[in-house]
Amino acid sequence: MLRLVLRRLASLPFVIVSVTFVTFIVGYLAPGDPILALMGNQRDPALYERLRDIYGLNRPWHEQYLSYLGGLLRGDFGLSYRFAQRPVLDLIRDGIGVSFALGLAALTLSVAVGVPAGIFAALRQNSAAERGLMALMLGLFAIPSFVLIPILQWANYQVYRAVGSALPAAGWGRPEHWVMPVLVLSAASLGYIARLTRANVLEVMRQDYVRTARAKGLRETRVRAAHILRNAALPIVTVIGPSVAFLVTGAFVVETLFAIPGVGFLSIQAVGQRDYPVIQGTTVLLALAVVAMNLVTDLLYMALDPRIRVDV
Amino acid sequence: MMHSIQRIALLLFILALLAAPAAAQDGTTITWSIEGINDVVSLDPAKASDAQGFTVIGLLHAGLVRLNADLLVEPDLAESWSISDDGLTYTFTLREGAAFSDGSPVTAEDVVWSLNHALDPNTGGWTGPYLLSNIAGSDEVVSGEADTLSGVQAVDARTVTITIKQPSAYFLSQLTFGPAKVVSKAAAEASADNLDQASVTSGAFAVQEWNRGQGLVLVPNANYWQPAAQVSRLNIVFNQDSETAYQRFRTGELDIMGGAQNPIPAARVPEVKDSPDFRTTNAFNLRYVAFNNQLAPFDDVRVRQAFAHAVDKVTLADVVLGGTVTAADRILPPGMPGSELPIEPLAFDPDRGKALLAEAGIDPAAFTLTLTYGVEGDNERVVTVLQSMWQENLGITVTLEPLELSTFSARLNDTYQDPANGLQAYYSVWGTIYPDPQYFLSQVLRTGVGNNNPHFSNAEFDALVDEADVIIGDFARRAQLYNQAEQIAVNEVGWLPLFNGQVNVLVRECVQGVAVTGLFSAYVIPDYSALRGCQ
Numbered sequence: 001m002l003r004l005v006l007r008r009l010a011s012l013p014f015v016i017v018s019v020t021f022v023t024f025i026v027g028y029l030a031p032g033d034p035i036l037a038l039m040g041n042q043r044d045p046a047l048y049e050r051l052r053d054i055y056g057l058n059r060p061w062h063e064q065y066l067s068y069l070g071g072l073l074r075g076d077f078g079l080s081y082r083f084a085q086r087p088v089l090d091l092i093r094d095g096i097g098v099s100f101a102l103g104l105a106a107l108t109l110s111v112a113v114g115v116p117a118g119i120f121a122a123l124r125q126n127s128a129a130e131r132g133l134m135a136l137m138l139g140l141f142a143i144p145s146f147v148l149i150p151i152l153q154w155a156n157y158q159v160y161r162a163v164g165s166a167l168p169a170a171g172w173g174r175p176e177h178w179v180m181p182v183l184v185l186s187a188a189s190l191g192y193i194a195r196l197t198r199a200n201v202l203e204v205m206r207q208d209y210v211r212t213a214r215a216k217g218l219r220e221t222r223v224r225a226a227h228i229l230r231n232a233a234l235p236i237v238t239v240i241g242p243s244v245a246f247l248v249t250g251a252f253v254v255e256t257l258f259a260i261p262g263v264g265f266l267s268i269q270a271v272g273q274r275d276y277p278v279i280q281g282t283t284v285l286l287a288l289a290v291v292a293m294n295l296v297t298d299l300l301y302m303a304l305d306p307r308i309r310v311d312v
Numbered sequence: 313m314m315h316s317i318q319r320i321a322l323l324l325f326i327l328a329l330l331a332a333p334a335a336a337q338d339g340t341t342i343t344w345s346i347e348g349i350n351d352v353v354s355l356d357p358a359k360a361s362d363a364q365g366f367t368v369i370g371l372l373h374a375g376l377v378r379l380n381a382d383l384l385v386e387p388d389l390a391e392s393w394s395i396s397d398d399g400l401t402y403t404f405t406l407r408e409g410a411a412f413s414d415g416s417p418v419t420a421e422d423v424v425w426s427l428n429h430a431l432d433p434n435t436g437g438w439t440g441p442y443l444l445s446n447i448a449g450s451d452e453v454v455s456g457e458a459d460t461l462s463g464v465q466a467v468d469a470r471t472v473t474i475t476i477k478q479p480s481a482y483f484l485s486q487l488t489f490g491p492a493k494v495v496s497k498a499a500a501e502a503s504a505d506n507l508d509q510a511s512v513t514s515g516a517f518a519v520q521e522w523n524r525g526q527g528l529v530l531v532p533n534a535n536y537w538q539p540a541a542q543v544s545r546l547n548i549v550f551n552q553d554s555e556t557a558y559q560r561f562r563t564g565e566l567d568i569m570g571g572a573q574n575p576i577p578a579a580r581v582p583e584v585k586d587s588p589d590f591r592t593t594n595a596f597n598l599r600y601v602a603f604n605n606q607l608a609p610f611d612d613v614r615v616r617q618a619f620a621h622a623v624d625k626v627t628l629a630d631v632v633l634g635g636t637v638t639a640a641d642r643i644l645p646p647g648m649p650g651s652e653l654p655i656e657p658l659a660f661d662p663d664r665g666k667a668l669l670a671e672a673g674i675d676p677a678a679f680t681l682t683l684t685y686g687v688e689g690d691n692e693r694v695v696t697v698l699q700s701m702w703q704e705n706l707g708i709t710v711t712l713e714p715l716e717l718s719t720f721s722a723r724l725n726d727t728y729q730d731p732a733n734g735l736q737a738y739y740s741v742w743g744t745i746y747p748d749p750q751y752f753l754s755q756v757l758r759t760g761v762g763n764n765n766p767h768f769s770n771a772e773f774d775a776l777v778d779e780a781d782v783i784i785g786d787f788a789r790r791a792q793l794y795n796q797a798e799q800i801a802v803n804e805v806g807w808l809p810l811f812n813g814q815v816n817v818l819v820r821e822c823v824q825g826v827a828v829t830g831l832f833s834a835y836v837i838p839d840y841s842a843l844r845g846c847q
Contacts, residue, residue, distance in 0.1 A: 048725070169563045265552065
């Protein structure tokens with residue numbers, strides 16, 4: 001297990017170099033210019049040249065890239081173009097806690113509701129309740145967040161009109177600000193986890209070892225907990241890792257439409273403004289998060305099923 | 313299992329009930345939404361670069377002069393000023409007792425420092441060099457040849473003189489804007505963060521809290537000469553998305569939303585236009601098409617006129633854009649000073665257009681036009697309609713070239729630098745920073761100026777605006793000259809004006825003392841002591 005962790009850590013520099021290089025080159029080659037984006041539609045050519053000089057944009061690309069990598073080694077993510085030369089790390093640090101908390105809450109909700117819902121559906125297979133629940137879960141999985149949000153906002157406004165008070169439509173800071181974003185953010189993974197759990201439980205229920213367990217007289221609760229659920233859990237753990245990536249990409253829309261000061265929100269703005277250092281910073285961070293989640297998933301595998309040995 | 317679901321539903325319901333509006337404070341609170349951004353770049357007036365930033369900075373920092381509700385220049389930190397006979401030297405007398413939010417006096421030294429800071433290349437801002445370039449010695453400071461502006465001098469603690477290079481009728485208007493706001497020299501020298509975070513302010517409000525990525529909490533600055541005494545808190549809330557702001561407004565969370573660049577969503581206008589909270593006014597901006605005057609055949613005025621005669625602007629504005637804009641026959645937007653004088657438009661007349669093309673020797677079948685535009689808002693719809701109008705009325709095939717906004721901006725720059733390899737024709741927008749006809753005429757269509765991307769050039773136009781730009785005091789005379797120049801630009805199609813935007817905003821009826829204007833930062837507070845929130 002230690003070897004796995006060490007190997008993954010050893011591969012990190014390669015991940016970072018490739019991620020930063022691709023982001024940098026794409027940004028460098030893409031049409032558009034951060035200084036012009038900064039200046040809007042008014043411009044003075046001489047001033048433009050001076051600003052390019054100040055931001056170091058007139059240096060050759062390899063110099064720009066190497067100085068960026070050098071900074072990264074010292075924990076310096078560079079300075080934002082748009083935010084008046086604020087350190088990127090400052091900007092990201094402000095948002096990362098928010099995004100992480102939001103993503104974790106959404107993941108917790110999708111697992112806490114999705115897994116029981118899936119088990120419930122599997123145990124009541126072919127009942128009307130099962131069909132209704134699974135149709136709902138399919139709906140949650142299929143509906144994009146930019147459709148779900150207006151529906152929730154409309155419903156919330158109807159509550160406001162009726163009682164004069166409702167959930168805040170957007171914003172951050174108070175507990176009630178979490179309700180709508182977490183619901184939206186968890187919807188897709190909740191639906192997916194529920195459907196996956198149901199399918200797995202159904203499959204495991206038909207296995208010989210379950211029949212054997214029942215035949216040797218084990219109580220039904222024990223059969224379900226130790227034989228069915230534990231074996232059904234493995235594929236579910238598999239999807240939780242990628243779900244985190246889903247949550248982060250989903251957060252771009254959710255954070256923007258609910259005015260939440262997370263990193264997704266920051267990235268969207270940075271792309272529009274050609275703020276390369278911020279785009280690179282958030283991309284490196286996301287890559288690290290995906291690597292970390294994959295590692296956690298692999299470790300969980302090994303804990304759940306001792307037969308599995310992950311070699312990378 | 314059903315239990316856990318029920319329990320979560322119950323929890324969510326309880327949370328919903330907890331979401332009551334925040335408790336009322338002493339005095340009134342105003343919650344003001346700024347859309348299109350998730351944070352302001354900096355609170356340093358010299359670094360801000362967008363309308364949103366300038367709206368916030370206008371609440372925090374005062375200048376020597378400011379604009380009143382009629383958009384005329386009036387005293388702010390300066391109680392009076394005089395202008396030398398040659399129109400080159402302005403002597404300002406600061407208000408007695410003028411003080412920053414930390415209680416220290418506002419002195420002539422602070423004014424000198426602030427203007428130098430706005431032009432200092434190390435500041436990294438562009439609005440100072442752009443708007444204050446008329447101050448003597450500005451070029452030397454901007455290029456780094458000089459450390460201090462020769463044209464700005466502190467005579468004594470309360471007197472400051474500003475010398476300019478060319479007499480200018482609009483210099484005072486330029487001083488009302490962002491980069492000319494006065495900041496505290498002492499605070500700035502103590503720490504650069506003090507500037508970025510506006511720890512010390514000279515205007516009506518001071519910063520109590522800056523929640524990065526969310527908003528600001530402002531409190532009145534009791535030391536400002538016209539304190540906002542009826543307000544205890546002004547919350548600035550950032551909403552990247554205008555629809556989000558609209559949802560927050562209608563669930564009672566916001567008092568003010570919308571701006572000139574980010575109006576309330578067009579789809580929401582029908583449902584709010586009868587509300588007492590809805591305010592609308594002409595925006596001082598113009599959507600137009602420009603043709604590259606240095607590329608044949610658009611060097612021939614008849615070809616430009618042919619295209620102008622072939623556009624049915626009324627159909628474009630009223631039918632295609634559903635009346636959310638007003639068709640424009642001229643370059644000055646309605647309501648701008650100077651727009652009261654009439655202009656004879658180039659009427660919609662396809663036959664005349666065809667005749668002009670024939671006269672210029674253009675065979676429509678053998679000619680293709682590429683119309684370039686930035687992808688944003690309704691632009692796609694507008695250019696598609698232009699394409700079909702020119703096809704139908706002139707028989708000319710138009711290719712549309714959509715570009716991402718900053719690429720579009722870069723191509724405009726190329727067209728300015730190297731017209732022979734520049735754009736053939738483009739669709740764009742121009743909005744004013746200060747309310748003077750100069751900004752729509754000499755600033756963009758005079759031969760050789762930095763924003764004259766289409767390279768329009770007319771000696772008579774240049775002579776008229778050059779004369780008008782330096783007349784001080786006699787606005788009627790200036791307006792006459794600009795009017796003649798504008799008529800030339802319309803006749804010769806310096807720009808082909810299409811339509812003017814509308815500033816559609818929501819200001820809760822019970823909020824008092826906020827004026828909505830066509831300016832790009834939209835709001836003017838003419839008297840801070842009359843500013844009042846709902847509760």
